[in-house]
Amino acid sequence: MIIGSRSMTSNTVWYAITQALKCNGVTQVFGLPSDDLALMIEIKKNNINFLITKDQRNAMFMATGYSLAMNQLGVCVVGKGPAMMNCMTGVLEADAQCAPVLIIATSTKTEKYGFNRSFQEANQYEVVSPLAKWAHRVESADSIHWVMKKAIFLATSGSPGPVYIEIPEDIGFQQVQKNEFSSYIPTIHSKLSADVENINKARRMIKESTKPIIIYGGGTKRGRDRHILKAFAEWLRAPIFVTASGRGAISEEDPLFCGLAGLYCPAHMMELITQSDLFISVGSRLEETATFGWEASLKANKIIQINISEQGFNLLYDSFNLQGDAEEILSKLMETSIPREDSYQWIEFAENLKNHLFREKDAVTYHYNQLRVADILNVLNSYLPKEVVFVHENGLQDMWSYFYPYHALKAGQDAITPSEQTPLGFGAAAAVGVAQAQKDKMVVAIVGDGAFNLFQSDLSTVVQNKIPIIYVVLNNGGYGWLAYQNKNNGASSVFIHEEESALIGVHSNLHHLQVKSCHELVDSIKEAMAAYRVGKSVILECFVQVNDVAYALKDIYGDFPIKER
Incomplete structure (x- = not known):
């Protein structure tokens, strides 16, 4: 096989990496590969699914969501320089989530590294090291065996976390003397207990x-x-x-x-x-x-x-x-x-x-003419099946879903939420990884329109790969958390555009529903589930007001409610 001017045989570093992934049970990889495409091609040749994304940041979020949903190693493959730097928000989140994610990036070839004149050269190792359990730049082809073993072992041992491997462009194509993964047995982790x-x-x-x-x-x-x-x-x-x-x-x-x-x-x-x-x-x-x-x-x-x-x-x-x-x-x-x-x-x-909580919930829902988030959650709780994984963002309106019992998981349901870092767009992208991991369960992402817009570059990834997800988009016209505080300070909002739908655009082969009143909720959710069951992704766009805020968040100041002052 010819890639550019290079010939790939079965004993390259790229092949050894792929064999290490297979030996450790990896069946799914996310990413946007480097320009030579070498590792992606080797991965696909070995029947590992490579989901090609449009944005490296989303790829890291997807790998993290996959890892959390499967409780096993997630893998993200990206290129060098700005490609790797675009992953850093995702690495931050994987670290905060204690998610075992292996990041494999290319970098400047060995003979030119450090000269600072090479195309897209960056000190990737120094940038990623503080957030990774372990980071390593491969210096020789034959070291790839122990490097992969150590990386995967550390990522999945103890308190899990992200690890980073950097492959110089020239080393990736070099021959490895022997295949140590032909008889490799992955480590079985022992359980440790207190004395x-x-x-x-x-x-x-x-x-x-x-x-x-x-x-x-x-x-x-x-x-x-x-x-x-x-x-x-x-x-x-x-x-x-x-x-x-x-x-x-x-x-x-x-x-x-x-x-x-x-x-x-x-x-x-x-x-x-x-x-x-x-x-x-x-x-x-x-x-x-x-x-x-x-x-x-x-x-x-x-x-x-x-x-x-x-x-x-x-x-x-x-x-x-x-x-x-x-x-x-x-x-x-x-x-x-x-x-x-x-x-x-x-x-x-x-x-x-x-019992008092449930009485309070009943008093809040279905008593208003306008569409409220509490009503949306109530109908979701009532009509969605038990085999559901909810994926959350952490915006002003979607935070209603963090307040029990307005949103309550049934037996068999699960949830993936952002960490303390709460990066915007995590839930929207992570839902893709969760859907790839839990194909026997319905995946429902509850997200704000600001987060959804940030993710939209990869909506086509969802469509092209026929990944069914129900996106419940709480559309308040922009960035609700900022707008709510700005209005409380007496300023006119520059974060909200109320006169129009804030969604950047939707794809024709997505099932798009708009909900503007409580009376439309039940039928819309039933229609969304029907579309999902025939393999479609659904956008359930619910128009909500920026002042529709959970009681505990009514007086927010900065990151937290007013108590922080």
């Missing part, structure tokens, strides 16, 4: 508690058996909260489930937080959004943090830290019973507060 002494100390803390609360973070979704999370809550008889990235770790129909933590905690559930005497955080970094409004209670009470990595612990709080695999630690904690005779009163108290 007996610390397990016993945690048990004593639990035994002394009368009002414990559990916080499940995104790390709990990487376990092999999520049933342990439910079993632990029932053993402890404690209310459950999840962080935004922890949604889906446990069914939100579970009687012990009480909503999202911190910023997204319903106001009526704050009585639970202020009365609790022990917080058990599992698989969470306890980021700012997960603790917002809870800080005083967390500082005043005992905390047990359980994380796989020492970097996952929030040391702002005086807590007892257990490092190890969450499933192993929770299983060991449950090996003995914990007598807590008054625990049923604590659970009953939580149930009464939850």
